[in-house]
């Protein structure tokens with residue numbers, strides 16, 4: 578069986594992380610100003626239900642969207658996708674595992690640990706990917722041999738080298 582080829586894609590992965598956490602931090606800051614109460618340190622605190630909502634949005638944005646779509650917004654922009662080692666869709670649990678380690682390998686060390694892991698692991702995995710048994714791949718774009726429609730292939734279709742065109746229904750082989 579063909580193994581899915583991976584690449585470090587460091588620049589794309591960094592861009593995706595900056596976009597995703599940029600969006601999340603922007604939301605976080607505006608939310609805290611909206612629902613927070615000034616505290617003794619001159620900052621704002623969010624407690625109770627509003628605090629829980631803030632916590633919940635991380636789960637919705639990262640593990641939920643990533644496992645449902647295979648991509649976050651940062652991944653869509655950089656055309657990256659998170660898949661299982663065999664190229665299938667990941668589960669919520671897998672995304673949760675790799676995302677829980679974001680704090681450690683991406684944010685806590687400014688991406689240094691993730692960088693070293695991606696550069697040195699056989700399948701370009703960061704620590705969270707090794708734990709979750711996931712890999713990050715690039716979307717592959719092809720045009721249908723029959724109708725010329727532009728299509729993005731899944732990693733699974735790329736390995737199989739055959740797929741049915743959703744536009745004209747005809748089989749493509751290469």
Ligand SMILES: [Zn+2]
Nearest residue numbers: 721724742745
């Ligand atoms: Zn077609």
